[in-house]
Amino acid sequence: ETGVTQTPRHLVMGMTNKKSLKCEQHLGHNAMYWYKQSAKKPLELMFVYNFKEQTENNSVPSRFSPECPNSSHLFLHLHTLQPEDSALYLCASSQAPSSGWRTDTQYFGPGTRLTVL
Amino acid sequence: EDQVTQSPEALRLQEGESSSLNCSYTVSGLRGLFWYRQDPGKGPEFLFTLYSAGEEKEKERLKATLTKKESFLHITAPKPEDSATYLCAVRSNTGKLIFGQGTTLQVKP
Numbered sequence: 086e087t088g089v090t091q092t093p094r095h096l097v098m099g100m101t102n103k104k105s106l107k108c109e110q111h112l113g114h115n116a117m118y119w120y121k122q123s124a125k126k127p128l129e130l131m132f133v134y135n136f137k138e139q140t141e142n143n144s145v146p147s148r149f150s151p152e153c154p155n156s157s158h159l160f161l162h163l164h165t166l167q168p169e170d171s172a173l174y175l176c177a178s179s180q181a182p183s184s185g186w187r188t189d190t191q192y193f194g195p196g197t198r199l200t201v202l
Numbered sequence: 203e204d205q206v207t208q209s210p211e212a213l214r215l216q217e218g219e220s221s222s223l224n225c226s227y228t229v230s231g232l233r234g235l236f237w238y239r240q241d242p243g244k245g246p247e248f249l250f251t252l253y254s255a256g257e258e259k260e261k262e263r264l265k266a267t268l269t270k271k272e273s274f275l276h277i278t279a280p281k282p283e284d285s286a287t288y289l290c291a292v293r294s295n296t297g298k299l300i301f302g303q304g305t306t307l308q309v310k311p
Contacts, residue, residue: 127302187297188253188293190251
């Protein structure tokens with residue numbers, strides 16, 4: 086496997102289900118991200134992890150719960166979602182500097198197309 | 203407030219008809235402008251990073267340029283396989299990456 090992989094690629098779930106999205110990066114990066122992409126809207130940053138520590142949570146509802154067990158793996162645990170949560174969920178990774186200005190390039194996975202019924 | 207605006211929202215070209223996509227931005231201290239290509243149902247694919255006004259980068263039929271207020275993605279003699287959504291993103295001195303809404307390009311044979 087190369088680059089950033091995501092599983093599953095497609096997921097249909099009911100509002101009462103619990104599911105998890107998985108992301109794995111094979112680039113040796115130290116930062117990982119979850120984004121939400123809805124139709125006709127810019128990518129929305131959800132969470133940022135640097136060196137396995139969550140450094141950003143952009144006011145995401147608690148029904149989305151991220152987990153980063155190591156610098157190569159990132160999960161997004163989903164529970165009691167709403168139909169408006171249906172979207173493409175993208176994972177990205179980058180090599181963030183340990184200090185100084187951030188100029189790193191983010192590389193994206195193929196995404197998980199989530200449909201909430 | 204940091205903001206990124208892409209235009210046009212959609213663009214239709216005939217094969218071989220050159221054109222440009224625009225990305226206008228207002229940010230507090232530019233720390234990089236990024237262009238991505240996204241095919242339907244797939245994740246964004248990295249194309250270019252530009253850091254300072256006057257910088258240019260090229261890749262096959264694509265050329266990206268940067269000024270203090272905007273970036274252009276020039277497409278020379280496009281082919282149908284260049285059809286995709288092109289995303290622009292800007293990193294400000296807060297470290298955040300802010301995306302535009304994208305330009306969907308369709309190139310007809």
